[in-house]
Amino acid sequence: MNLDNPYLLLTPGPLSTTQTVRQAMLRDWCTWDTDYNEIVQKIRAGLVALGNASQAYTAVLMQGSGSFSVEAVLWTALTPESHLLIVSNGAYGQRMAKMAGMMGVKSTLLHFPENERATVEAVQKAIASNNEITHVGMVHCETTTGILNDYLPIARMAKSMGKVVILDAMSSFGGIPIDLSDGNVDFLISSANKCIQGVPGFGFVLAKRAALESCKGNSRSHSLDLYDQWHSMETQSGKWRFTSPTHTVRAFLQAMHELEEEGGVVARNNRYRNNHRVLVEGMSQVGLKPFLASDLQSPIITAFLEPDSDLFNFKKLYDGLKQEGFVIYPGKVSQAPTFRIGHIGNVFPEDIERLCAAVRKIKFW
Numbered sequence: 046m047n048l049d050n051p052y053l054l055l056t057p058g059p060l061s062t063t064q065t066v067r068q069a070m071l072r073d074w075c076t077w078d079t080d081y082n083e084i085v086q087k088i089r090a091g092l093v094a095l096g097n098a099s100q101a102y103t104a105v106l107m108q109g110s111g112s113f114s115v116e117a118v119l120w121t122a123l124t125p126e127s128h129l130l131i132v133s134n135g136a137y138g139q140r141m142a143k144m145a146g147m148m149g150v151k152s153t154l155l156h157f158p159e160n161e162r163a164t165v166e167a168v169q170k171a172i173a174s175n176n177e178i179t180h181v182g183m184v185h186c187e188t189t190t191g192i193l194n195d196y197l198p199i200a201r202m203a204k205s206m207g208k209v210v211i212l213d214a215m216s217s218f219g220g221i222p223i224d225l226s227d228g229n230v231d232f233l234i235s236s237a238n239k240c241i242q243g244v245p246g247f248g249f250v251l252a253k254r255a256a257l258e259s260c261k262g263n264s265r266s267h268s269l270d271l272y273d274q275w276h277s278m279e280t281q282s283g284k285w286r287f288t289s290p291t292h293t294v295r296a297f298l299q300a301m302h303e304l305e306e307e308g309g310v311v312a313r314n315n316r317y318r319n320n321h322r323v324l325v326e327g328m329s330q331v332g333l334k335p336f337l338a339s340d341l342q343s344p345i346i347t348a349f350l351e352p353d354s355d356l357f358n359f360k361k362l363y364d365g366l367k368q369e370g371f372v373i374y375p376g377k378v379s380q381a382p383t384f385r386i387g388h389i390g391n392v393f394p395e396d397i398e399r400l401c402a403a404v405r406k407i408k409f410w
């Protein structure tokens with residue numbers, strides 16, 4: 046059996062993982078046994094440390110993809126009396142609004158163009174103009190475009206106005222330094238298969254203990270009750286309430302070791318930034334330009350404008366690159382035709398150079 050991957054995933058997750066992470070899945074674990082629960086506890090402690098969070102924070106793992114963890118936070122933090130202000134410049138902000146709407150919680154979507162960052166002033170004005178607002182939700186790296194939002198000044202301001210702050214750091218945590226020690230974020234959400242480079246199957250939340258404790262009994266979803274999930278893990282030494290993705294969890298512990306071996310978040314961030322730089326240089330040689338201004342760009346994923354030619358065909362580029370061993374991502378931007386290339390995962394500048402050579406080889410329009 047050939048265990049090599051036929052192509053490299055240049056996508057925002059699931060992404061290409063190391064063989065050692067995948068090998069960590071080659072045994073079975075009992076979801077209730079202490080051997081396994083100790084792994085869970087190590088991961089929980091490691092995540093708090095990775096967020097540079099103090100003992101004021103705690104980590105909870107939740108089954109499902111990242112969206113399940115976002116939804117678990119919303120079910121748990123919000124009540125029918127809450128009002129969520131969502132600062133949005135892309136699809137993931139809108140997804141939060143959709144979730145709040147479906148749970149019958151009032152929300153206001155504060156829209157910014159997909160190629161602009163939210164400003165503290167605009168968010169402050171929105172909060173000041175509606176005294177119903179209790180919570181503020183925002184996205185750190187909007188994977189729609191790859192824009193890196195400046196969450197900290199907004200979180201600080203919202204906190205000073207007494208709001209609960211929810212940060213979707215799904216595609217940034219582990220790849221971009223985040224420091225929770227100042228206590229301005231109440232709930233930070235991320236998942237196993239993004240910058241920590243694990244395989245998919247669960248998400249996690251770094252929550253301020255006091256904020257989470259105050260949510261007891263709020264959730265009207267049982268499976269997505271983050272408080273209940275946390276209470277079980279916290280009081281029963283790492284026990285999940287229901288069947289957990291044991292193989293994924295074990296692989297994640299390996300991925301956390303490998304992040305540390307690489308030199309931690311700063312070293313990983315440097316590698317991702319180099320990937321991005323090599324990509325933009327290489328693509329510019331065939332006339333492809335990024336959608337975002339460079340000062341807005343994250344090192345996670347790059348959206349490129351489709352060439353201004355009727356002959357351009359994304360499928361042809363996609364299929365050609367797949368043949369050459371690379372899978373890329375379609376666009377998601379509403380205001381311009383784009384396609385996206387992710388540069389997170391077990392991907393190195395040499396891989397990106399090979400990708401650019403493949404793009405040059407394919408006559409994609």
Ligand SMILES: *Cc1c(COP(=O)(O)O)cnc(C)c1O
Nearest residue numbers: 110111112137186188213215216
């Ligand atoms: C990946 C991602 C999510 C979660 O998506 P899933 O498909 O549910 O894993 C949420 N927000 C952002 C910003 C993401 O990049």
